Amino acid sequence: MQRFEYHRAADTAAAIALAARAPEPxxxxxxxxxxxxxxxxxxxxxTIIDVTALSSAIEARPDGGILIGAGAKNTAxxxxxxxxxxxxxxxxxxLAGASAQIRNMATVGGNLLQRTRCYYFYDDAAHxxxxxxxxxxxxxxxxxxxxxxLGASPSCVATHPSDMCVALAALDAIVHVEGPGxxxxxxxxxxxxxxxxxxxxxxxxGPAELITAVELPAGAxxxxxxxxxxxxxxxxxxxxxxxxAALRIEDGKLAEVRLALGGVAHKPWRAATAEAALRGKPxxxxxxxxxxxxxxxxxxxxSGNAFKxxxxxxxxxxxxxxxxGARP
Amino acid sequence: xxxxxxxxxxxxxxxxxTSLLDLLREHLQLTGTKKxxxxxxxxACTVLVDGERINACLALAVQYQGRxxxxxxxxxxxxxxxxxQAAFVEHDGFQCGYCxxxxxxxxxxxxxxxxxxxxxxxxxxxxATQIALDHDELRERMSGNLCRCGAHNGxxxxxxxxxAREAA
Ligand SMILES: Cc1cc2nc3c(=O)[nH]c(=O)nc-3n(C[C@H](O)[C@H](O)[C@H](O)COP(=O)(O)OP(=O)(O)OC[C@H]3O[C@@H](n4cnc5c(N)ncnc54)[C@H](O)[C@@H]3O)c2cc1C
Ligand code: FES
Ligand code: FES
Numbered sequence: 001m002q003r004f005e006y007h008r009a010a011d012t013a014a015a016i017a018l019a020a021r022a023p024e025p026x027x028x029x030x031x032x033x034x035x036x037x038x039x040x041x042x043x044x045x046x047t048i049i050d051v052t053a054l055s056s057a058i059e060a061r062p063d064g065g066i067l068i069g070a071g072a073k074n075t076a077x078x079x080x081x082x083x084x085x086x087x088x089x090x091x092x093x094x095l096a097g098a099s100a101q102i103r104n105m106a107t108v109g110g111n112l113l114q115r116t117r118c119y120y121f122y123d124d125a126a127h128x129x130x131x132x133x134x135x136x137x138x139x140x141x142x143x144x145x146x147x148x149x150l151g152a153s154p155s156c157v158a159t160h161p162s163d164m165c166v167a168l169a170a171l172d173a174i175v176h177v178e179g180p181g182x183x184x185x186x187x188x189x190x191x192x193x194x195x196x197x198x199x200x201x202x203x204x205x206g207p208a209e210l211i212t213a214v215e216l217p218a219g220a221x222x223x224x225x226x227x228x229x230x231x232x233x234x235x236x237x238x239x240x241x242x243x244x245a246a247l248r249i250e251d252g253k254l255a256e257v258r259l260a261l262g263g264v265a266h267k268p269w270r271a272a273t274a275e276a277a278l279r280g281k282p283x284x285x286x287x288x289x290x291x292x293x294x295x296x297x298x299x300x301x302x303s304g305n306a307f308k309x310x311x312x313x314x315x316x317x318x319x320x321x322x323x324x325g326a327r328p
Numbered sequence: 329x330x331x332x333x334x335x336x337x338x339x340x341x342x343x344x345x346t347s348l349l350d351l352l353r354e355h356l357q358l359t360g361t362k363k364x365x366x367x368x369x370x371x372a373c374t375v376l377v378d379g380e381r382i383n384a385c386l387a388l389a390v391q392y393q394g395r396x397x398x399x400x401x402x403x404x405x406x407x408x409x410x411x412x413q414a415a416f417v418e419h420d421g422f423q424c425g426y427c428x429x430x431x432x433x434x435x436x437x438x439x440x441x442x443x444x445x446x447x448x449x450x451x452x453x454x455x456a457t458q459i460a461l462d463h464d465e466l467r468e469r470m471s472g473n474l475c476r477c478g479a480h481n482g483x484x485x486x487x488x489x490x491x492a493r494e495a496a
Contacts, residue, residue, distance in 0.1 A: 001345045003344075003345065004344065004345070005344075006344050006388075006390050008391075028388070028391075030386075031386055031387060031388050031391065032368055032383075032386045035347070035386050035387070035388055036367050036368060036386060038345075039366070039367075048388075050391060052391065075380075075441075075446065078446070078447070079441075079444065079445070079446040079447065084447065084454045084455050085455050088454045088455070091447065091454050092449060092454060095447060095448055095449040095451075096449045098368075098472075099368075099371065099383075099471060099472025099473075100381060100434075100437070100438065100441065100469060100472050101368075101371060101374055101381045101382050101383045101434065101437075101472045102368055102383060102386070102472070104380045104381060104382050104437075105382050105383065105386065105387065229449075234467075234468075234471070235449075235467075235468055235471035236369075236471045236472060236474075
């Protein structure tokens with residue numbers, strides 16, 4: 001691990017001011033991703049700015065929305081009563097990730113910015129456009145069972161590994177950030193990027209910008225929702241495919257549907273095509289399968305991951321059926 | 329830097345890159361906490377911080393100054409075993425014993441989470457206030473601790489017995 005200077009930020013302004021002037025700065029949350037990457041020499045910050053003393057408050061608003069401080073631990077979010085009651089898909093997505101120990105350490109800000117689990121990104125001896133722009137991508141012709149089927153590019157086929165972020169995408173969360181230029185708010189769908197020819201640029205964050213909070217708008221509060229994760233073992237493994245889904249049925253028809261996929265793309269994948277296909281349709285297995293087909297029509301498999309296309313379709317249909325069927 | 333470990337205060341200087349795991353093992357000779365993978369994937373390094381279980385291998389020690397850290401050495405001693413230690417012996421909850429300190433610290437943290445009503449991914453009703461720790465719940469909640477000897481059944485039996493006694 002490269003040497004670094006450690007600073008514990010007392011407030012947001014101090015963190016940003018330091019990040020704006022210190023050499024090769026990096027914010028530090030729980031460290032569960034960054035410390036690992038530093039040990040592997042994939043990340044080599046020279047200044048570490050610990051932001052875990054900044055806001056970890058979770059504020060449930062009377063209108064149904066919730067504001068989550070970026071420093072909130074993943075466990076704290078998943079166990080929060082208002083989140084479990086208003087946005088069960090988010091609690092379940094978080095609980096589906098990592099282990100209890102890691103969820104006790106990991107922060108919301110760090111979860112959004114965790115890096116891909118692509119083996120070639122983690123291997124300093126491999127070619128990786130994300131780690132070293134312009135060097136190529138060994139995954140395209142290599143072991144790519146866990147890689148992307150949607151929205152990938154010839155430059156990069158890595159996936160975003162977060163479970164929590166899949167739920168945040170479906171819930172239309174808002175990411176509040178603050179940097180040297182002031183504050184702004186980003187819709188969740190505009191926070192992470194597709195790889196294009198710059199897979200090293202993963203988010204819309206500018207230099208020294210800090211995530212301060214994630215907001216759950218009231219819009220999806222109280223919808224019947226869940227998160228289903230398919231992985232190689234029953235627990236403590238990243239998603240091959242996952243589905244965050246919410247719906248509201250009126251007179252047997254889908255009055256509202258929200259759907260996002262994990263494990264399939266460089267960013268949490270909002271399944272807008274499937275949502276559009278379902279809106280106003282009668283809830284039922286045929287409609288769910290047809291919508292899944294429509295969403296996955298754009299999928300492009302690699303040599304080792306074609307199975308994900310059918311897996312995603314079935315998981316979408318099963319998750320929506322579960323939600324629709326459980327309706328009293 | 330000041331650390332509170334198993335109730336004792338320590339003033340220690342170390343390379344800022346040191347993990348909490350290496351601080352415990354290499355600087356304080358508290359070698360009960362084990363290093364398996366050193367990347368968060370096995371749970372052998374589980375310790376308690378303010379009563380919550382974490383992986384010490386992913387923790388930069390500098391972040392944990394002034395927090396109450398508990399390791400296996402702080403839970404029981406050969407003469408005075410912690411209830412979980414005794415139950416692990418009784419139920420064959422180990423073979424080589426390498427994962428055991430992490431398993432036991434993890435179980436202590438897990439029990440506290442359950443008392444708080446923290447749900448797990450296999451909890452059917454996330455809004456429930458009371459959670460029954462059946463076999464599936466315990467397996468899921470202990471899944472952050474791998475055992476290469478495959479003693480999981482004994483581990484779950486031991487944890488179950490201690491939780492049942494506490495509840496009684
Ligand atoms: C063995 C293992 C298994 C895992 N399995 C899963 C899984 O199944 N599902 C899943 O979703 N995740 C999984 N994870 C990943 C885990 O969820 C992330 O490591 C964690 O969420 C990162 O949070 P952190 O606070 O520890 O981030 P850190 O490691 O501290 O930081 C990660 C990144 O975020 C940046 N950062 C942190 N806070 C801020 C902020 N406020 N503003 C701007 N930048 C910030 C840091 O600079 C760094 O680049 C796993 C991790 C491990 C080690
Ligand atoms: S040594 Fe820490 S999780 Fe394996
Ligand atoms: S007893 Fe050997 S690893 Fe668990």
